[in-house]
Amino acid sequence: MNKQHNCDVLIIGSGAAGLTLALHLAKTADVIVLCKGPINEGSTYYAQGGIAAVFDKNDSIDSHVSDTLIAGAGLCEAETVKYTAENAKACLEWLIEQGVDFDREKNHDGNVRYHLTREGGHSHRRILHAADATGQAVQTTLVDKVRQHNRIRIFERYNAVDLICEQARPDEEKSCIGAYIWNRNSEKVESVFAHKTILATGGASKVYQYTSNPDVASGDGVAMAWRAGCRVANMEFNxxxxxxxxxxxxxxxxxxxxxxxxxxxxxxxxxxxxxxxxxxxxxxxxxxxxxxxxxxxxxxxxxxxxxxxxxxxxxxxxxxxxxxxxxxxxxxxxxxxxxxxxxxxxxxYTCGGVMVDKHGRTDIGNLYGIGEVTYTGLHGANRMASNSLLECLVFARAAAQDITGSLPGCHGTKRLPPWDESRVTDSDEEVVIQHNWHELRLFMWDYVGIVRTTKRLERALHRVELLQREIDDYYRHFKVSNNLLELRNLVQVAELIIRSAMQRKESRGLHYTLDYPELSPKGEVTILSPASTKVKEPVKN
Incomplete structure (x- = not known):
């Protein structure tokens, strides 16, 4: 029988979103933070630019909102953008309280103020930064705080395999009660029971041959949520x-x-x-x-x-x-x-993701998502620079408020279904995984990259469906490994990206197709549901 851990809150992911949430919750809850690699190894650590917020008296929240809406090419949800911009300064001030040392300068009066830089899409200087290593400053500060907290347990070198959900009756809401996790140190599958589970796994840029992201950005959260029954949105916008x-x-x-x-x-x-x-x-x-x-x-x-x-x-x-x-x-x-x-x-950056509300709640009870893994409506068809870490901070705080309000009624644990690997064996065919891995990333780059065509997307879908069958068969017969788990997730995410791109009969933001170079007069969000291979009715903004 596999080892089981128990906690109030399981956070899958250890970047800015996950660690911010952990620190907000640890006052009232026992928290487990799952890290696929070392705790610093994630996209946050490598973020250079900074975090957007209105600190200059000549700037305004309305201007931040307007710039974000323009960059999002008509697909941002205005209410979400306003909520994020309004909460930006408070979240940055919290980060400063934790010890993040943003760059300062003296103004013409000799007073010291934060040095604000400007980036693409912004009409004002509103980017707080720590030289050109802002992510490193944020990540190391949060890690230090988390390590000091006795109610936060850090599980390094653990992969999340799949979410564990239960549903008493078909007419009841499905609810998440934890996850299966793979201990990369012992190479054993374990499980975690949690009253609340949060996906903070980042994006899926590793699906492409060339990426700025670290190796851990393999779309794990999106794939797990999809397999569990959550909808995803705007996956074509990479x-x-x-x-x-x-x-x-x-x-x-x-x-x-x-x-x-x-x-x-x-x-x-x-x-x-x-x-x-x-x-x-x-x-x-x-x-x-x-x-x-x-x-x-x-x-x-x-x-x-x-x-x-x-x-x-x-x-x-x-x-x-x-x-x-x-x-x-x-x-x-x-x-x-x-x-x-x-x-x-x-x-x-993956602009689409698992659909969540303004509290980070997904379609499944007790399952939340925050950060790049999600679709909140903030980024629309193109993320504006330095709004990504901001989204992590704002929605981590919002999720924490919602979770804290619902945790007091939680009590007890339950035995989770055991992981069954009685019919699998060790693989002597690792070359199959490596071959499929390279093939996937290459055709995604060639066919589903910066410029697309319908023919390229059709070819990509055909290839990804073949790979899915091979990988599913491999997954059923052999013990899990890091490469197998990541490849399984990347292939799933690739399919979602391709199907979303095939549904968009226009060029907008990050999705540019030679077959439909014009902008449609209506801005529509692409929503995919696991209940159907077809796209649900678009949401009109």
């Missing part, structure tokens, strides 16, 4: 960050949008500037426009990359504001104070 470092030894190193916010220029290999030819906002246009422009120029010229140039700024300015990037590029033989940086777009 944001490709325009500027990732192009170098064989760079790995997945992102170059923050704050570089362009501080004046960096995009150039062709011959040194000519090209963004003004695509949009009047030039380098400060929203990410979808900038990424498509770079992709277009690369294909038109047959070039391997484009270039990002901030060398016209002083060396002191560059080293002060972008020390992490300066050191990284210098280690690769690129002096960004003297020369442009080679860049390419890469998959960066």
């Amino acid at each position: 944001q490709f960050h325009p500027t990732c470092l192009f170098h064989p030894d760079a790995g997945t190193f992102l170059l923050t949008e704050a570089l362009r916010g501080e004046g960096a220029i995009l150039r062709r290999p011959d040194g000519s500037r090209f963004m003004p030819e695509f949009d009047e906002r030039a380098e400060l246009a929203p990410r979808d426009i900038v990424a498509r422009a770079i992709d277009y120029e690369m294909k038109r010229l047959g070039a391997d990359c484009m270039y990002l140039d901030i060398s016209h700024k002083s060396a002191g300015f560059i080293k002060q504001h972008f020390p992490t990037i300066y050191e990284k590029t210098l280690s690769l033989g690129i002096d960004m104070t003297q020369q442009p940086i080679p860049i390419v777009p890469a998959a960066h």
Whole structure:
């Protein structure tokens, strides 16, 4: 019989969303935080740019709302955007109270204030940041706080396998009571009983061959929620960050949008500037426009990359504001104070996800979702820069308020159904997983990338359905492993992305198709339901 753990709240994911929620809840609840790898290994840690909030007297919440709505290309839910912008400053002040040291500067009166930068899509300087390593500052601060709390247990190197749900009668709401988890240290499946379970697993950018995300971003939460019966929305909107470092030894190193916010220029290999030819906002246009422009120029010229140039700024300015990037590029033989940086777009952010309300509640009782794993309506067809960590903070607090109000009535535990692996064996065919893994990521990049066509999507769907059958058969016969669990989830997420993209007969935001290049007059949210392979009636904004 597998080992069972018990808690009030199980949080699957250890980034800004999960750890913020844990700290809010630990005053009144016993919490388990599940980390797939080391607790710092997630997208939050690698976030460079910052967090958006109105701190400048010349800025306004209405302006933040307006900028977000424009960037979202008509698909943001206005109420959600307003709620997020209104709560932004309070959530940032809470983060500052925890010890996050955002950059400061002296104004003309000699008073010290937070240094605010500007990024694409923003009409004002409203990005709080810690140099160019904001995510690292946030993550390490929250981890330190969590480790000090005696009501929070941290399970590192554990994969969530599947949610455990119960339903007394067909006419009753399905309810989540925990999850099966795989201990990567012992290579055994265990289980966790929880009165409340929260998905804070991040996005699914690892479904693409080139991504700025760490290896853990494999769509686990979306896939588990879908298998459990939750609806998902807007999965076709995958944001490709325009500027990732192009170098064989760079790995997945992102170059923050704050570089362009501080004046960096995009150039062709011959040194000519090209963004003004695509949009009047030039380098400060929203990410979808900038990424498509770079992709277009690369294909038109047959070039391997484009270039990002901030060398016209002083060396002191560059080293002060972008020390992490300066050191990284210098280690690769690129002096960004003297020369442009080679860049390419890469998959960066999943704008759609599991449908939740403003408290983070999903379609299943006692199951919540917060952060990139979710669809809240904030991002619409394109996420505006530095609204991602903000969403984590705002909705973690909102979920905490809802959970705290419903936990006092909870008591006791129950024995969960045992994990049955009596008919599976160890695999001697790991090469099958590796082959399928590479095939999936390659055809998603080629067929479901920055520019799409109906034929490419049809080919991708055919390939993903073949892979699903192979992987499902493999999953039934062999013991689980990290690669198998991630591949199973990625294939599921890939199918959802493709089916969502096939339903959108227009080009909007991050979804651009050559077959339907025009914008539809109506903004519609794509909703997929596990109860049907067809899309439910679109929600009109």
